[in-house]
Amino acid sequence: MEFDTIAAISTFPGEAGIGIVRISGEDALEILSRIFRPFKKKDIKAVKSHTIHYGHIVDPETGEVYDEVLVTVMKKPHTYTREDVVEINCHGGIVVTSKILELVLRNGARLAEPGEFTKRAFLNGRIDLSQAEAVIDIITSKTMLANRYAQKQLAGVLGQKMRELRDKIMGLLSHLLALIDFPEENVEELEKSEIKKRAEEILKDIEKLIDASESGRIIREGLKTAIIGKPNVGKSSLLNALLRQERAIVTDIPGTTRDVIEEYMSIKGIPIKLIDTAGIRHTDELVEKIGVEKSKEVLAEADLILFVLDSSRELSKEDYEIFDIISGKNVIYVLNKIDLPKKIDETELKNLVGNGIIVEVSTIKGLGLDRLETEIYNLVFKGRVSAGEEDIITNARHKEALMNAKKYMESVLEAIEKGFSEDLITIDVNGALEEIGKITGETATEDVINQIFERFCIGK
Structure with missing residues (x-):
């Protein structure tokens, strides 16, 4: 595919040691030759690919020297975009990089749209859509674990998994089409039980990926963890203890916390969004009442609840009310x-908790915190996956496509059970095939592709 030539600043704007202006497209080398004066006179368009050259960026109209630079020349097809790519490494700072970019644009390039360099890598076949999405995941990852999964996705692990799944679906579809197209030919027919067996295997593979997606979402976005309880049980003290810093005000006065406090931490590589809430109790004090309502809203949206109880006090009416509110939630009783x-x-507590997890701690003495962190980690993975597995789905779009593919395969099995003809069964098989193709980009619509790359920063 042929595109015009684009350019953008690829480094963070502001004061820095270096800044990079990136150019990609058919005219990248021509534009460079107009504005770059190498220290050793040479035809910059004729130099070897993947080489670095020292010189100055000069305005060809005025002769003004903009900066002393190192220029990297990378020729197609072995580049990020599979086009000719030039990177001008100049001094950092808004003024220098902006002036050089402006000069590049005046000499024939167009300002790149958000994510357009990566979009060209996808459209030119260098990476699939899941790999392109991994780029933004690497940039936004909050922990090394999240970064590691994004790196695996960028390396093509997920794309390969999807291609294997597509091959299985294509195999089933090919046999069904053969039965339709050549009913009287000597074609190896799949018995009804064999068709069903293949469909069940495909469905099982899809369900395994979906099961891992919740853990994947948490790895990518973080575990929303609400610390709740009645006033003065040590919620803010627990927040401070887990963060290893005095983030929340702690006093012996019940109702000190009036608003929601949010902080991020990492437990064994998993990003945890800790949310300290106002103590839940009946109150007529207006500000505290608003805080209690916010606490209940946070509770409804939380992935995990740390229900803090005071072991030095008997269970109260307020504790019992919270037990009712958190029914059906993922809870660790602290x-x-x-x-x-x-x-x-x-x-009585064990009767109320049942098979729930109870962790004893002392936020003052720092006791039990390691075990609490371990229990949070174990609850994320729920025994279904380990941190070393490669097929964890971390992207909501991928999960949605898999859920749709699952519905199609369930319809396939239902159609087989009801004895529907092969041509009707192929409709749902094709539907599953299309959904899996959306993940890697083979069947993704232009609107979806544009929405994905709009999330990128300009210059990537």
């Missing part, structure tokens, strides 16, 4: 203040 004499009825 029994705080174990450094004080216990007054809570542990038998």
Whole structure:
């Protein structure tokens, strides 16, 4: 495919040691030859690919020297975009990089749109759509674990998995089409049980990926973890203890926390969004009442709840009410203040919790925090996947496509059970095939592709 020549600043704007202006397209070398004066006189268009050259950027109209630079020349097809690519490494700073970019644009380039360099890499067949999305995931990753999964996706692990799945679906579709097109020929027919077996295997593969997607979403976006409980049980102290810093105000006065406090931390590579909430209780004080309502809103949206109980006090009416509110949620019951004499009825607590996880801690003494972090980590993966697996789905768009493919394969199995003809079954098989193709880009619409690359920064 042929495109015009684009340019953009690829480094963060502001003061820095270096800045990079990137150019990609058919005229990249021609534009460079107009504005670059190499220290050793040479035809910059004729130099070897993937070489670096020292010189100055000069305005060809006025002769003004803009900056002393190093220029990297990379010739197609072995480049990021599979086009001729030039990178001008200049001094950092808004003024220098902006002036050089302006000069490049005046000499024939167009300002790149967000993500257009990566979009060209996709459209020119260098990477698939899932790999392109991995680029933005690498840039926005909050932990090394999230970065590692994004790096695997960029390396093509997910794309290969999707191609293997597409091959299985294509195999099923080919046999079904053969039965339709050559009903009287000596074609190896799949028995009904064999067709069903293949469809079930495909469905099982899709379901495995979907099961791993929740863990993947958390790795990518973070685990929304709400710390709740009645006033003065140590919620803010728990936040401070987990963060290893004094982030929230702690006093002996009930109702000190009036608003929601949010902070990020990492547990074994998993980004955790800790949310400290106002103590949940009945109150007539207006500000505290608003805080309690916000706490309930956060509770409804949380992936995980840390329900803090005070082991030095008996269970109260407010505790029982919170037990009712959190019913059906993912909860870890944090029994705080174990450094004080216990007054809570542990038998009653275990009856209320059932098979739930109870972790005893002392935020003052720093006891039990390691175990709490381990339990949070284990709850993320729920025993279904490990941090070393490669087929974790971290992207909501990919999960949606897999969910749609699952529905199509379930319809295939239903059609087989009801004895529908092969031509009707192929409709749903084709639907599953199209959904899997959306992940790697083979069947993604132009609107979807544009929406993906709009999330990128200009210059990437």
